[in-house]
Amino acid sequence: PASRRSAGTRRGPLAAGLYEFLRFGVKQGWACLFGALMLGLLIATHFAYPAHAPLARYDFLFLAAVAIQAAMLAGGLETRDEAVVILAFHVVGTVMEIHKTAIGSWIYPEPSLFRIGGVPLFTGFMYAAVGSYLARVWRLFDFRFTRHPSLVALSLLSVAIYANFLLNDRFPDVRIGLIAAAALLFGRTTIRFKVWRVHRAMPLPLGLVLVSLFIWFAENIGTATGTWLYPGQRIAWSMVPLSKLASWALLMILSYTLVAWVNGIAGPDGEPIDDGAIVPSRAC
Template identity: 65%
Template sequence: MTTGRMAPSAARTWPFLAGFVAAERRLGERARAAGRLPAFAYEFLRFGMKQGWACLFGGLICALLIGTHLFYPADAPLTRYDFLTLAAILIQVALLALGMESWEEAKVIPLYHVVGTAMEIFKTGIGSWIYPEASWLRIMGVPLFTGFMYASIGSYIARVWRLFDFRFTRHPPLVFTLPLAGAIYVNFFSHHSMADLRAGLFIATGVLFGGTIVHFQVWRVHRRMPLLLGFVLVAGFIWLAENIGTASRV
């Protein structure tokens, strides 16, 4: 799936970036005219910048976790957990006000926040982990800022989908994917008291998506890769973000 014609820039979705579209396109044309190596380097750089823009909200949340772990005063009148909650809300407001996030993306965040908070309530309730620091802004022992960590994933998915214009070949139908997704969530809650079906669910995912190809547009053409590889790469970065949270002692 390739095309030599430039699609409308996804950057126009965000007012903050819209003013740079023309200049970026001229830069790309210069790289293309300079030869294959400069064009490759430009596309590689463009891929990284798109991924960075997609990760904006999540990256800021990770920076908050690290920064407060290193520098937040222990005797501050506002607890660290409550500061994280209020700071995450302010980041969301600022991104919308500055045109760095669209309202369509912002609508995804409350859904992921609610689901994530519910999962955290369950995990802390059965003793998988705890949030030891004091805070006022919490529900059943779960600080409200934790929901924003899950919301970061929703924000990334909404942004990366638009930035890379995802298309799929041999994607399984919903009649198969919805039961699989449901089984994954059920196992998340049930594996503490029943058999853990993760191995079987991994196999089912591999069988179901084994032939699926994702097409993504970095620059002028749609590149392609197995969707399972995409799953592994995204899961790896989520694992890294989770370990940042652990290391920052939230």
């Protein structure tokens, strides 16, 4: 009945469209909660953290990240299955950080106690923020897919991506080939996401690129606050090159694959279309 329709619907398609747009933004912000809190901490501690505090800034960031993750898990904002994905990507990211800082790809210029080699332990949580976002956005928007590649194929691609990141300083960098392989796998895939009442559709590669772009923005915040620095930023800050988008897009695929194994791939009707995944209960 008309009396039960929302105010946005009763006021016409323009109001309904605006409401759905705002709802989309709120749900995206909610999915980004952990990443947004971490970025907020990077900015706040850059400007306001005491220079001679007994606890180093990096160590404060590490303890704060642990506390935030524990609170989100205890409060039901993340499921246990999502926490496993986040932990896995934390480990994957930390191992890569240890290697990349050892060969001078970037540095963490401040002292810290909680660290492995040149890598403060809070950095793994920056990778975990990507996994947290993907896990939460998948659930909040009830992702469904058409023509999705198999999880086995995605896993093989992810292993190749990770190996290339670890070995491209000693062997030829095959990043372009990996991007081509990803384009081949995802080229025909459509993602359907529910903002309000119906599922909307968009090409999945476009969604991955858009998320990579936001990660690139976040990386600029990280370097602008001096939290980590690339070689060209040690004397004076400059924007992170747009070429890093390719790196983040590939890392996104790695995180995406981990989340897909946990959540499963649902078809347009909501039924699973890949039996290899571990499909948890749909907790809201």
